[in-house]
Each structure stands twice: as C-alpha cells, then as structure tokens.
Amino acid sequence: MSGIDQLFTDVISPEAQLISVHPKQSTYLATTIIVRGQVTLSDMRRNIDRIRNQLNFVPWNTNAWKTGLCDIPPLGQKYSILSLSNSSGIWRIMDRLQTRFVKLYKRKAHLHHYLNYMEQEEFESAIRNIRSVIDGYQKLESNIQR
Structure with missing residues (x-):
C-alpha cells in the first residue's frame, strides 16, 4: 500500500x-x-x-x-x-456533556457568573435544544444501520 x-x-x-x-x-x-x-x-x-x-x-x-x-x-x-x-456518533459525547452540565446546573454551580448577562430561561431553552439535537442524531443512528 x-x-x-x-x-x-x-x-x-x-x-x-x-x-x-x-x-x-x-x-x-x-x-x-x-x-x-x-x-x-x-x-x-x-x-x-x-x-x-x-x-x-x-x-x-x-x-x-x-x-x-x-x-x-x-x-x-x-x-x-x-x-x-x-x-451521528457525536450524540454520545453530547449526551455526556449535557448530563454533566445538568448536574452542575441543578446545583446552581457557577450560575451567578452568567446571570448578569443572560436570563435563566435561556439555560432551560439550551438544555431542551441540545436534547433535541442529541435525540435527532440518536434516532438517525438507530434507524440507519448496516
């Protein structure tokens, strides 16, 4: 070769x-x-x-x-x-990152640093949006397999 x-x-x-x-x-x-x-x-x-x-x-x-x-x-x-x-394989990495983020978010870790610049609802929206992306990649991978 x-x-x-x-x-x-x-x-x-x-x-x-x-x-x-x-x-x-x-x-x-x-x-x-x-x-x-x-x-x-x-x-x-x-x-x-x-x-x-x-x-x-x-x-x-x-x-x-x-x-x-x-x-x-x-x-x-x-x-x-x-x-x-x-x-589609990226969904696993995104899922792990989102899980870690949600754990920190529930504890409100470092949240005060960001609330000066954005509303808390934006965090909730971001969590839903990334979940939607993860679900889309996951569904694509499970529906289309060799």
Missing part, C-alpha cells in the same frame, strides 16, 4: 480521531477530505471510493463528500490529510 493509500486508511481509523467516535460504527451526514502535497486527483478519487464503501452514509446523501487539494505539502512532510465529518 502506498503512503497516500495508508493515509486514507488511517483517516477513518479510531486511533486517528480527535474525539471518541468510532468512524465505522456511525452514520455520516457529510464529510470533507483535505489533502496537502503532491497527490493526484486519481489517487484521491480511488481512495475516496475505497473508504466510502467502509462507511455508512445517510441514504439521501450517499455522495456527501467535499474534497480539497493543495499541492503545497506541510513543512517536513510529503503529504497530509484532514477529514472533517458530521457523524
């Missing part, structure tokens, strides 16, 4: 993620791949086609790829790759 092929394989591996979301167990709404270095368009297309088959996309957006190519490599490297994705 060539170096660029290995980079494309690595970009969807759990070890390469900045957050704790397993890429192959989530449903993708969209993803972006940005490559820097001397990489041909045919190499990009071949690798995107190869990793696309390993990921689960929503049925209404199976070609949800945006690509970027910059021929100037990063300093000291031959090439690099960056993937940014909107994936």
